[in-house]
Amino acid sequence: xxxxxxxxxxxxxxxxxxxxxxxxxxxxxxxxxxxxxxxxxxxxxxxxxxxxxxxxxxxxxxxxxxxxxxxxxxxxxxxxxxxxxxxxxxxxxxxxxxxxxxxxxxxxxxxxxxxxxxxxxxxxxxxxxxxxxxxxxxxxxxxxxxxxxxxxxxxxxxxxxxxxxxxxxxxxxxxxxxxxxxxxxxxxxxxxxxxxxxxxxxxxxxxxxxxxxxxxxxxxxxxxxxxxxxxxxxxxxxxxxxxxxxxxxxxxxxxxxxxxxxxxxxxxxxxxxxxxxxxxxxxxxxxxxxxxxxxxxxxxxxxxxxxxxxxxxxxxxxxxxxxxxxxxxxxxxxxxxxxxxxxxxxxxxxxxxxxxxxxxxxxxxxxxxxxxxxxxxxxxxxxxxxxxxxxxxxxxxxxxxxxxxxxxxxxxxxxxxxxxxxxxxxxxxxxxxxxxxxxxxxxxxxxxxxxxxxxxxxxxxxxxxxxxxxxxxxxxxxxxxxxxxxxxxxxxxxxxxxxxxxxxxxxxxxxxxxxxxxxxxxxxxxxxxxxxxxxxxxxxxxxxxxxxxxxxxxxxxxxxxxxxxxxxxxxxxxxxxxxxxxxxxxxxxxxxxxxxxxxxxxxxxxxxxxxxxxxxxxxxxxxxxxx
Numbered sequence: 125x126x127x128x129x130x131x132x133x134x135x136x137x138x139x140x141x142x143x144x145x146x147x148x149x150x151x152x153x154x155x156x157x158x159x160x161x162x163x164x165x166x167x168x169x170x171x172x173x174x175x176x177x178x179x180x181x182x183x184x185x186x187x188x189x190x191x192x193x194x195x196x197x198x199x200x201x202x203x204x205x206x207x208x209x210x211x212x213x214x215x216x217x218x219x220x221x222x223x224x225x226x227x228x229x230x231x232x233x234x235x236x237x238x239x240x241x242x243x244x245x246x247x248x249x250x251x252x253x254x255x256x257x258x259x260x261x262x263x264x265x266x267x268x269x270x271x272x273x274x275x276x277x278x279x280x281x282x283x284x285x286x287x288x289x290x291x292x293x294x295x296x297x298x299x300x301x302x303x304x305x306x307x308x309x310x311x312x313x314x315x316x317x318x319x320x321x322x323x324x325x326x327x328x329x330x331x332x333x334x335x336x337x338x339x340x341x342x343x344x345x346x347x348x349x350x351x352x353x354x355x356x357x358x359x360x361x362x363x364x365x366x367x368x369x370x371x372x373x374x375x376x377x378x379x380x381x382x383x384x385x386x387x388x389x390x391x392x393x394x395x396x397x398x399x400x401x402x403x404x405x406x407x408x409x410x411x412x413x414x415x416x417x418x419x420x421x422x423x424x425x426x427x428x429x430x431x432x433x434x435x436x437x438x439x440x441x442x443x444x445x446x447x448x449x450x451x452x453x454x455x456x457x458x459x460x461x462x463x464x465x466x467x468x469x470x471x472x473x474x475x476x477x478x479x480x481x482x483x484x485x486x487x488x489x490x491x492x493x494x495x496x497x498x499x500x501x502x503x504x505x506x507x508x509x510x511x512x513x514x515x516x517x518x519x520x521x522x523x524x525x526x527x528x529x530x531x532x533x534x535x536x537x538x539x540x541x542x543x544x545x546x547x548x549x550x551x552x553x554x555x556x557x558x559x560x561x562x563x564x565x566x567x568x569x570x571x572x573x574x575x576x577x578x579x580x581x582x583x584x585x586x587x588x589x590x591x592x593x594x595x596x597x598x599x600x601x602x603x604x605x606x607x608x609x610x611x612x613x614x615x616x617x618x619x620x621x622x623x624x625x626x627x628x629x630x631x632x633x634x635x636x637x638x639x640x641x642x643x644x645x646x647x648x649x650x651x652x653x654x655x656x657x658x659x660x661x662x663x664x665x666x667x668x669x670x671x672x673x674x675x676x677x678x679x680x681x682x683x684x685x686x687x688x689x690x691x692x693x694x695x696x697x698x699x700x701x702x703x704x705x706x707x708x709x710x711x712x713x714x715x716x717x718x719x720x721x722x723x724x725x726x727x728x729x730x731x732x733x734x735x736x737x738x739x740x741x742x743x744x745x746x747x748x749x750x751x
Contacts, residue, residue, distance in 0.1 A: 167230040171240040171397040176223035183220035185241035187367060187405045190215045194234030203229040209368065213375040214408040218368040239405055241368050242397040244358075259332075259484035259523060261456030265347050267566040268530050275569055277348025277529035281307055281386040282333050283418075284522075285373040286326030286393065287365075288319055288357035290493035296335040296346075297353065297491075305334065307352045307384040312372040315360035323363030324496030328514055329392050330355070331491030332522035333529070344489050344511045347526025347565065348533075354384055362497060367395055367406050374409045378416050387532050389413055390525040391422045391438055392518035398435035400473055402585045406437035410444050411584050419532075419540045420444040421525045423517035424479040425468035433468035434478040442476045442582050445528075445544050449485025449520040450554065450562055462557040467517055469559065480544070481551045482560040483527075485520030489513050527565045534569045541577030548578060594649070599637065601652045603629045616646040 176184050183205065190196040196217055200207050203225030209218040218241060221229060230238055260266060268275045291297040291306055299305050309319040321327040334353050337345030358373040359365035370393065377386055391410070401407040410420045420438070424446050427433035439446045449467040453460045463469065464486045471477055492499050492512030499506070505513045528543055538546070550567035554560050598617065605611035608628050612619045619625050621641040624632065 167235060168226055168238040169240060169397070169399055169403070171242060171399070172226060172238060173223070175240050175242075176226075184223050184226065185366065185368075186219055186221055186226075187239045187241050187371070188217045188219055188229070188235055189237040189239070189403070189405060189408070190217065191234055191236040194232060196232070196234040199229055199232035199234050202232075205229070209372070211371055211375060211409075213371060213378055213412050214405060216371070216405055216408075218371075237403045239367070239399060239403070240397055241366050242395050244365050244367060244370050244393045244395055244406075258452055258454060258456045259488055260345060260347060262450070262452045262458055262461065262484045263347070263523060263527060263562065264564050264566040265526070265530070268569050269349070271566075271570070273534075275530045275533045277334060277351030277526065277533055279350075279352060279385065280348070280388065280529040280532045281352045281354055281381075281384050282348070282388040282390060282525055282529050283354040283356050283377045283386045284326055284330045284333065284390050285356045285358055285370065285377065286321075286329050286390075287323040287359045287363045288321035288326045289330045289353070289355040290321040290327050290496070291330070291353075291355075292320075294491060295338040296331060298336075298338070299350070305351070305353055307354050308380070309355035309357070310376060311357040312376055313358060313360050313365065313369055315364075316357075318361055319355055319357050321357075321493045321496055322361035323359065324493055324498030324512070325363060325392070325518065326355070326357065327493050327496070328488075328490045328512060329390060329518060329522045331511075332488060332519055333390060333526045335491050339510055340508055343508065344491075346490065347523055348529035351526065351529040352385065354380075354386055365393070370406055371409050374413055378413050378418065381416065381418060387417075387419060387536075388525050388528050389418045389420045390522050391420065392516075392521045394423065394425050394436045394439050396436070398432050398440075398473065399437065401437065401441045402474065404437040404440075404585070407441040408585050410438045410441055414443050414540050415584075417540065419528050419543050421521050421528060422446050423521040424448040426466040426516050427468045428466055429469060431470070432473075433470045435473050439468065439478060440472040440474070440476070441585075442472075442474070443540075443579050443584070445481075445524060445547065446479040447485075447517060447521045447524045447563075448479035448482040448560060449515070449517045450482045450557075450560065451486040452484045454487065458552070458562060459555050461554050461562065463554070463560040464515070466515070467520070467560075479517075479560075480548055481524070481563050482554075483520040483523040483563050485517050485523070486515045487513060488515065488519040490519075524563050527563055527568055530565055530569045538575070539577065541579045542575045545576055545578035546571045549573070595639070595644075597657055598647060598649075598652060599624070599632070600629065600657050603627055603632050604657065614648070615651045616643075616648045618643065618646075 172184050172186055188196060188200060192215065197207055200217065200219050200221065203221055205219045205221035205225060207217050207219045211217070215236075226238065229235055288311065289306070289309070291304060295302070297305050311317055311319050330353055331344075332346050334348050334351040335344070335346040336349035337343055354377070356373045356377055358369040370391075374389065377389055380386065389410075395404070395406055410422070414420050420443075422438040422441070422444050424439045425433060425436060434440055434446070438444055448469055449464040450461045451464045452458075453462075463482055467479075467482065467485065469479060489507045489511045492506075494510075499512060507513050524547070527547070531543060531546065532538060546568050547563055548561075550571055551561035551563050552567075554562055598615070602608055602611045602615060602617055602619075603624070609619060619627070621638065621643075623636050623638040623641075627633070
């Protein structure tokens with residue numbers, strides 16, 4: 125998972141949930157703000173102090189996002205804390221800090237923001253109905269499987285970042301040669317090396333994405349039944365996980381995307397603490413993955429129309445594809461479909477309407493580990509002996525992840541922003557519910573119209589900007605000025621040492637820039653007119669990313685909100701040239717909280733409808749269940 129352990133921890137999942145934090149006197153602290161009834165340091169999310177007050181006596185688990193100035197590890201040590209992991213996917217550290225040290229830590233120049241390392245919870249729950257799967261029909265997936273040029277997701281990698289996947293000897297996850305379609309399996313939680321799904325949630329999600337239903341001749345088939353699956357287990361064996369575990373899982377997927385052709389990242393989970401996408405570390409991580417070329421599909425959550433329903437990462441992020449759930453009423457047609465009562469919807473704390481679209485998510489039947497916690501707790505939810513019935517946006521998200529796999533098999537050149545555009549462009553208004561538009565596989569896969577980026581007008585969160593842009597912005601600002609030499613002198617850039625004497629945006633040789641010879645501390649960042657930068661002139665594919673030393677930038681002086689991010693051609697950047705995997709993990713001990721399954725649907729639905737007729741015993745190879 126490419127993270128560096130700089131300290132040791134002897135915390136387990138149960139201890140995390142039972143204890144923490146010393147009583148803190150807040151009255152005399154400097155640089156304070158009043159948020160949520162608490163007076164807390166301006167660079168600390170109030171959840172850290174709430175958690176400390178509720179769990180007195182132990183260190184607070186946090187994620188410290190760094191500023192690029194000073195030594196954050198030393199600052200954490202000075203505050204009495206212990207660093208657990210250092211992430212590369214965003215400039216951040218996982219640490220444990222005494223509650224009494226949070227204020228002094230936040231005041232250090234090396235710290236940009238401190239978030240609670242909060243539990244992440246699944247967005248699925250168990251219900252009581254009983255029917256054969258109709259959700260593939262509700263999104264027109266069979267029309268794609270049996271088109272003139274059949275598409276089944278073959279070869280497209282979908283990473284299921286979840287509680288693990290149990291697939292040993294399960295024919296639903298095997299190819300025509302009875303070989304596993306799991307390209308790789310990894311457990312990033314050092315509480316376990318077991319990649320199987322002890323909880324039961326991840327296996328169900330994987331079955332919706334890419335189970336081929338072969339166990340019962342296609343009766344319970346997933347959306348992309350020949351996709352390549354990647355099991356990224358972020359929880360321990362009872363389903364416990366935290367934000368730092370999710371960051372580690374996303375980082376692993378990004379680092380290994382080229383090796384396993386990972387194109388889609390399914391996140392059927394969300395943080396348990398509401399935080400703006402501009403500072404939330406999980407939002408920063410999914411944006412990083414998105415800009416590296418991964419289509420991130422996230423569950424909207426199961427909070428219905430609550431005021432904060434879509435305020436939790438990653439469902440509050442404007443970049444990624446956020447999926448709500450429909451109730452298909454147990455019928456293969458969409459005429460009676462409605463947005464499920466539990467499906468989160470609304471406006472985020474940053475003013476974005478979510479979800480982006482909806483997909484079937486109620487009474488979804490898919491694979492299960494029969495020995496898992498969920499299976500043992502709810503034996504009556506089994507369907508046809510081998511499958512399991514669950515509801516939630518956790519189930520809707522993998523429906524869309526499967527559709528994305530079909531799209532990328534059809535057109536591998538699609539960028540994440542284009543995928544999102546096509547899905548939203550081709551989504552159909554629910555006839556019986558004006559509050560949602562449902563994804564349609566056939567319309568999206570065979571779309572032939574224009575392909576703009578759905579996110580062209582969006583501004584990335586703070587840490588994503590810090591990771592990539594400031595130095596390139598400096599050169600673009602200077603070289604785009606009427607008199608580059610004069611502008612360079614104004615902002616403190618030596619064009620001679622940079623190898624840019626006489627250069628402008630029309631003739632600049634991005635490959636020739638001498639990044640290491642520039643005195644970054646001398647740059648007057650506040651003098652840059654960020655809103656005048658000509659991003660369209662940047663040749664992103666010529667930039668030597670290995671030479672860009674991000675830590676030298678004085679981030680505090682950069683006026684991020686003035687940058688025209690929409691003009692940056694993210695998809696032209698050669699991310700593969702960046703050495704993101706320079707660190708490794710050796711000894712991290714992770715923890716968290718169990719995925720919750722306390723929300724139940726008491727509605728019974730019985731149906732004798734079967735679909736064996738659609739999947740006959742003998743069938744042509746293009747039908748996905750055939751082996």
